[in-house]
Amino acid sequence: MPTNPQQDEMLKLDNQLCFAVYSASLAMTRLYKPLLEKLQLTYPQYLVMLSLWEQDGPTVSALGERLSLDSGTLTPLLKRLEANGYVARVRDVADERRVHITLTAAGRKLKARAANVPECLMAATECSVPELIALTQQIQTLRDRIRKAA
Template sequence: MTSPDALQDFPLELDQQLCFALYSTSLAMTKAYKPLLEKLNLTYPQYLAMLVLWETDDLTVKEIAARLSLDSATMTPLLKRLEAQGYVERVRGVEDERQVHVRLSDAGRALRQSARAIPTEIYCASGSDIDAILRLRADLVRLRASINEYIDQ
């Protein structure tokens, strides 16, 4: 690991910053997803919520928000739109009415099949082989964990 002192003279230029490489790549990734998701009538954040629900159905808004590293207030309008589209239903908890459970509808479960080709399209758009993509993903997961650990100190 490089010491902070060794980075003292690191150039303070936009194209040399890790944060900008991640930010601009994230923007490009979202743009690549846009036409694929438009076919499903989903936004990128809605797609992420659906991915969570396809993994584990019947979660609370709080659980979905935690899985996506978002706050519950951000999730509520997104989930309302998914409900209006007929992909999910939101149900107040029986034991605790403050909790809202989100469940896939039949249309939401069927949408999963329509979305199956999206990851392949994105892998092809990357121009990398699958092993390189999997290594990059693993590196990014480690980076996120390290940064979260730093933040939580």
């Protein structure tokens, strides 16, 4: 079945929101890579640490929800962070099925070493603080709408 010119335009790769978000995500991850290598963290590990610096001691399931990661992805990540000495996995005394993730002293110290990462990203993206705040809010709104639609 033939398509009309408007449909043809909408089917161009560069006109796809999904491709813009996907390729921006890949570019962002590449930008973070050398900064995080200095901290001996992968990007997903960095996200875990950011979450823990914000709120120490969540359960594995709460952390997974916060980061939109399933346990099959999160568990190996946490094991590596534990092996590196940044976090500890602690069983809940009231319910041993629940495991809490807590920062170690080394994990808390890592926060100071990571403090310049956002500044480096701002410089690399050539965005002002208001621009980054606006972009972040727009992307969060888009994410929430997509979650609702799915």
